Amino acid sequence: MTVGADGRRSTLAFALGLARHPARPRRWAVGAYVEGLAGMRPRGEMHIRPGHYLGLSPLPGGITNVCLVTADRARLADPSGALDDVLRRDPQLRDRATAVRRISPVTALGPLAVDVSGTGLPGLVLAGDAAGFVDPMTGDGLRLALHGAWLAAGAVLAELETPGVEAWRRLAAARRQAFARKLRVNRLLRGMVARPTVVRVGAIGVRLVRACCAVSLASPGDEAFARRWSTS
Numbered sequence: 020m021t022v023g024a025d026g027r028r029s030t031l032a033f034a035l036g037l038a039r040h041p042a043r044p045r046r047w048a049v050g051a052y053v054e055g056l057a058g059m060r061p062r063g064e065m066h067i068r069p070g071h072y073l074g075l076s077p078l079p080g081g082i083t084n085v086c087l088v089t090a091d092r093a094r095l096a097d098p099s100g101a102l103d104d105v106l107r108r109d110p111q112l113r114d115r116a117t118a119v120r121r122i123s124p125v126t127a128l129g130p131l132a133v134d135v136s137g138t139g140l141p142g143l144v145l146a147g148d149a150a151g152f153v154d155p156m157t158g159d160g161l162r163l164a165l166h167g168a169w170l171a172a173g174a175v176l177a178e179l180e181t182p183g184v185e186a187w188r189r190l191a192a193a194r195r196q197a198f199a200r201k202l203r204v205n206r207l208l209r210g211m212v213a214r215p216t217v218v219r220v221g222a223i224g225v226r227l228v229r230a231c232c233a234v235s236l237a238s239p240g241d242e243a244f245a246r247r248w249s250t251s
């Protein structure tokens with residue numbers, strides 16, 4: 020059995036026609052590590068704006084990982100300028116970003132979205148991002164990659180122990196059961212942030228009904244899953 024765990028741009032999955040970049044959404048990521056971003060707390064932040072979003076992840080030692088995701092490919096011509104620009108101009112962030120100093124090279128990658136049509140073939144299963152990549156907006160890629168790897172291992176062991184149903188078929192069924200609902204929510208969110216008008220209306224909604232927003236973010240944020248695992 021071969022396990023393809025070679026990431027979002029899986030050579031195996033693309034070469035075998037199991038994965039492709041969809042025509043939409045087309046988004047690119049620009050990221051770097053910075054120091055001096057004021058007001059960071061232990062939780063990460065996701066700032067969704069018309070046309071782009073910005074993820075801020077706190078790290079030890081006052082370091083922050085800053086990741087801009089944009090549909091505007093022209094911004095990749097000057098990735099570090101794009102990051103500086105977003106931090107300097109954003110009305111919620113500019114006062115916090117006055118002392119920001121970049122401490123790493125800027126990385127740019129994309130297009131981000133990958134559609135995977137199958138979880139393997141006879142003799143092959145895909146694990147992690149190779150089996151499907153979700154938009155990083157919801158911050159749950161690592162959890163899904165690890166859970167997907169665990170399901171792939173189970174499917175391989177089941178085929179080796181009781182041959183009959185091929186591992187990739189077992190894996191497809193297991194992934195459907197584990198992820199179908201969650202991936203629908205993620206796709207819906209991904210579609211919403213691509214529409215500037217929806218983002219503007221959503222921003223008003225957040226101000227009016229914060230409680231509803233907390234509930235609707237619990238699913239992509241995997242709160243129920245985290246609670247189950249921390250108590251088991």
Ligand SMILES: Cc1cc2nc3c(=O)[nH]c(=O)nc-3n(C[C@H](O)[C@H](O)[C@H](O)COP(=O)(O)OP(=O)(O)OC[C@H]3O[C@@H](n4cnc5c(N)ncnc54)[C@H](O)[C@@H]3O)c2cc1C
Pocket residue numbers: 024025026027030048050074076086146147148149155158159160161162164
């Ligand atoms: C911009 C961006 C932001 C993200 N933000 C978050 C976040 O905030 N929270 C979160 O949980 N997740 C996030 N993710 C998702 C997360 O990074 C992935 O879900 C996770 O890294 C997937 O793990 P993986 O092992 O499947 O793939 P990868 O981490 O991509 O690992 C694949 C490995 O395979 C290796 N490889 C590839 N080809 C070969 C080959 N032919 N031979 C040998 N080795 C090979 C690669 O070098 C790599 O080390 C983000 C992703 C992106 C792109």
